[in-house]
Amino acid sequence: MSRRAVPGDARPACPIRPAGPHRVTIVSAGVGAGHDGAADALGAQLEEAGFQVDRHDFLDLLPARLGRVLSGTYHRLLTAAPSGYQRIYAATERSGSPGPVVRALFRSAERRMLRAIGPRSRAVVSTYPGASQVLGALRRSGRLGIPALTYLTDFSVHPLWVAPGIDAHLAAHPVPAAQAGALGAARVLVTGPVTAARFAAVTEPDRWAARDDFGLPHDVPLALLVAGSWGVGPVRESxxxxxxxxxxxxVVVCGRNTALAEQLRADGFRYVHEWVRDMPLLMRACDVLVQNAGGLTSVEAFASGLPVASYRCIPGHGQTNAAALDEAGLAAWIREPGDLASVLTGLLGGPLGERQRAAGLALFSSGASPVAAITAVATPTEIPVAARRPQLTRRRTKLAATALAAAVSLGIAAPLAHAYESDPGRLSTAAHRLIERYEL
Known part of the structure; x- marks a missing residue:
């Protein structure tokens, strides 16, 4: 499919189409919307470049619907016990090594992962750290004979993102690239971010038309307040x-949190939305983005020419992403409520906003592309499998050297491990029984 030109869209053109119907597999996870959103954008651009794309959800590759249970537990931790989630995130970040429960969970997905990839794929790309851990293990063991890449969806890199055995880690910016390299990641490439094509800078007439579509006023600056697809964090206070x-x-977007939307309307807020199907249009209508997680929505705002502020960030990756975005000069991190008015004023009409707007748009005009990096490994010169295997084995051995991994937060294992904190052996035993039952 072709992408319609949009004023101000400075993103690089798609790479040269490969000869033949090459296939790429993308593995994401339905934990929030950020991992899937990045996978959607990658898949669309790969298809535009001539690839056939297969999509899989890592949560579905775990046995007995365990992935959905873990995602729900993670969600409840974020909403009901954020301080507990912060302690888990910090502890796993310090330890730098997955425990036996996490290793059992990852092993339980290995055979299903191999079946999902199938024999026709030329490369497999993960947008979720748990999937990367499984793919890395399969590469190290020699059971996966095609390149495996990780696309880092966050600007801060938790150790779980870095999986020994992964052939390349694709980063949106030098800041996450440096963090991944410090954790021992193999072949870190700064490829720029990826978003859907409709996220692009627009003209003033486009902005007023978008406001009309959403019934928004023309006479005041609009601050788009987002809290992810789950609507978590102190959104009412913000x-x-x-x-x-x-x-x-x-202008508040509550995602799928209908209770939050009802509370905000009861509080007297006029512009409250639940799940928004046309976020590109809503971003065109607004003047600044205020966010609390630092994920895909921030990248979409950069592409749309919106300055971004991080405020009242959720624990764990929300705070580490805020620090990384601030270090990169892409989003101001407002740490104290007393600084809110002055920072927003600077973003709306001052040099701070101009600098951040320019820095965000520059991410898409560097000439680098995740799709170009994937194309490079997915369209290799054909050589017989028998001749290829020894080289791959030697390379896997080299790549496996001491990268860190951790049980964390982004949706798999850490919440359940926390829930069984008083009896960790119980969960470990249950996991092993699952493995035996399903012949994993």
């Missing part, structure tokens, strides 16, 4: 503080 600052009017 919305009230933006409104009371007098700097702009909050």
């Amino acid at each position: 919305a009230a503080e933006i409104r009371d600052s007098g700097v702009g009017e909050p």
Whole structure:
């Protein structure tokens, strides 16, 4: 499919189409929407470049619907016990090594992963750290004979993202690339980010038309407040503080959290949305983005020419992403409520906003592309499998040297391990029984 040109869209053209119907597998995870959103954008651009793309959800590769249970547990931790989630994230970040429960969970997905990839794929790309751990193990053992790549969806890199055996780690910016390299990641490439094509900078007439479509006013600056697809974090407090600052009017997106939307409407907020199907259009209507997780929505704002502020960030990856985005000069991290008004004023009409807007758009005009990196490994010169295997084995041995991995937060294993903290042997035994039952 072709991508319609949009004013201000400076992203590089798609790479040269490979000869023949090459196939790439993408493995994501339905934990929030960020991992799937990155996979969607990668898949669309790979198809535009001439590939056939297969998509799989890592949660579905775990036995007995265990992946959905873990995702739900993670969600409940974020909403009901954020301080506990922060302790888990910090502990696993320090330890730098997965425990036996996590290793059992990953092993339980290996055969299903191999079956999902199939014999026709030329490469497999992960947008989720748990999937990367499984793919790395399969590469190290020689059971996966095609390149495996990790696309780092976050600007901060937790050790679980770095899997020994992965052939290349693709980073949106030098800051996450440096973090991945420090953790021992193999072949880290700065490829720039990936987003859907409709996220692009627009003209002022486009902005007013978008406001009309959403019934938004023309006479005040609009601050788009987002909290991920789950609508987690102190969103009501953030919305009230933006409104009371007098700097702009909050436009709040609650994702699938209908209870939050009802609370905000009861609080008197006029512009409250639940799940928004046309986020590119809503971003065109607004003047600044205020976010609390630092994931895909921030990247979409960069592509849309919106300055970004991180505020009242959720524990774990929300705070580490805020620090990384601040270090990169891409998003101001507002650490104290007293700084909210001045920072938003600078982003809306001052040099801070201009610098951040330019830095965000520059991510898409560097000439690098995740699709180009994937194409390079997915369209190799054909050589017989028998001749290829010894070289791959030697390379896997080299890549396996001491990269760190951890049981963490982004949705798999750490929440369940925390739930069984008082009796860790119970979960380990249950995991091994699952493996034996399903012949994994």
